[in-house]
Amino acid sequence: MKLLRIGPPGDERPAVRTEDGRTLDLGPVTADIDGAFLAGGGIERVRAALAAGTLPELADADGGRIGPPVARPGKVVCIGLNYRDHAEETGAPIPARPVVFMKDPSTVIGPYDGVLIPRGSVKTDWEVELAVVIGAPAHYLETPEDAAAVIAGYAISHDVSEREYQLEYSGQWDLGKSCPTFNPLGPWLVTPDEVGDPQGLTLRLSVNGRERQAGSTKDMIFEVAYVVWYLSQYMALNPGDVINTGTPAGVALGLPDTPYLRAGDTVELTVDGLGSQRQTFTNA
Numbered sequence: 245m246k247l248l249r250i251g252p253p254g255d256e257r258p259a260v261r262t263e264d265g266r267t268l269d270l271g272p273v274t275a276d277i278d279g280a281f282l283a284g285g286g287i288e289r290v291r292a293a294l295a296a297g298t299l300p301e302l303a304d305a306d307g308g309r310i311g312p313p314v315a316r317p318g319k320v321v322c323i324g325l326n327y328r329d330h331a332e333e334t335g336a337p338i339p340a341r342p343v344v345f346m347k348d349p350s351t352v353i354g355p356y357d358g359v360l361i362p363r364g365s366v367k368t369d370w371e372v373e374l375a376v377v378i379g380a381p382a383h384y385l386e387t388p389e390d391a392a393a394v395i396a397g398y399a400i401s402h403d404v405s406e407r408e409y410q411l412e413y414s415g416q417w418d419l420g421k422s423c424p425t426f427n428p429l430g431p432w433l434v435t436p437d438e439v440g441d442p443q444g445l446t447l448r449l450s451v452n453g454r455e456r457q458a459g460s461t462k463d464m465i466f467e468v469a470y471v472v473w474y475l476s477q478y479m480a481l482n483p484g485d486v487i488n489t490g491t492p493a494g495v496a497l498g499l500p501d502t503p504y505l506r507a508g509d510t511v512e513l514t515v516d517g518l519g520s521q522r523q524t525f526t527n528a
Contacts, residue, residue, distance in 0.1 A: 245437075247260055247270075247277050248261060248431055249310070250302065251308060251309060251311065252309060253309075253311065253354075256276070256311040257271065257302065258270035258275070258276055258277045259305065260294065261432065267302045267305035268300065269301065270290060270293075272293065272300075276315045278315040282379040282396045283483035309357075310356060310430060311353075312354055312429040313430045314484055317352055319485050320486045320488065321347075321475060321479070321488070322345050322403060322421065322487070323343060323344060323487070323489050326339075326343070327463050327465065329463065333493045341474075342470075342475075345417040347427060351427035353428050354430060354431075355402075358425070358524055359523045360423070360528040361507060366408060367497075368404065368407075368505040369405045369497055369505065370496065371403040371405060372457050372513045373488045374398060374400070374488075374489045375398060376442075376472065376489060377398070377484070378482060378484065379396025381483065383476055389469065391468070396483070398434050398439050398518060399434065400518045400521050401428070401429050402427065402428040402429075402523065405420050405421055405426070406421075407496075407504070408420070427488075428521055428523055432519050443467055444461065445515055446459070447491075448513070449513045450511070451505070451509060451510070453510075456495070456502070459491075464490060465490075468489060472487065506525070507526050508524070509524070510523070
């Protein structure tokens with residue numbers, strides 16, 4: 245099942261994309277796709293409504309803006325250096341434990357919204373990632389196998405980063421990760437039954453039509469289930485929270501002769517089964 249939100253920022257309408265390509269209005273089921281919806285059995289209610297055939301088609305869905313598939317995430321938790329080839333290209337040691345940092349939830353925007361290059365930035369970089377959306381409270385999970393029960397679904401995440409801010413201006417990474425518009429998410433929240441094995445997905449990213457990243461989630465150092473379990477040992481994960489699980493090699497930081505992003509550049513991202521994104525960058 246593919247859940248999405250359509251409409252202008254702050255006024256999105258919840259919807260579901262059917263297998264035959266129709267977009268149905270979830271207004272009869274919920275006012276929005278958010279933490280409360282996920283915590284309250286919202287996905288099961290959508291399944292029941294689909295089975296009953298009671299959802300109307302959403303008018304003008306094809307031409308409307310697509311927002312992030314989850315409204316107002318409580319937090320965005322990120323895993324750094326989670327692909328061996330990415331750690332190697334940046335000159336970092338392979339981590340023995342997940343590298344965890346936080347990203348301001350207000351960075352989350354729609355998958356086709358424009359991204360702002362911060363004023364004075366010279367090292368705005370790209371990162372295609374698999375995002376995990378939490379669907380049930382998780383704190384002190386017993387084992388990684390327990391993670392499946394608290395995952396609502398998956399989405400494409402673009403963890404845009406300003407490397408000078410991240411690595412040269414501060415002793416922690418948040419400064420270079422939390423600039424406005426730095427986390428396009430979506431287009432869909434795809435439920436686990438439709439995704440299958442999250443460790444078997446291909447991720448790709450191109451800049452101005454030139455492929456820069458091509459990796460697979462099978463190459464994660466710490467797999468999705470382990471990441472969710474690990475984080476739950478240190479923080480309470482809540483419905484609607486987003487976890488960015490890391491990026492494969494091919495970022496500008498790891499390619500010395502590759503320019504960083506500039507105004508007018510267009511970035512396109514895809515992940516198997518999760519759709520695609522496209523953003524054009526402009527100066528703030």
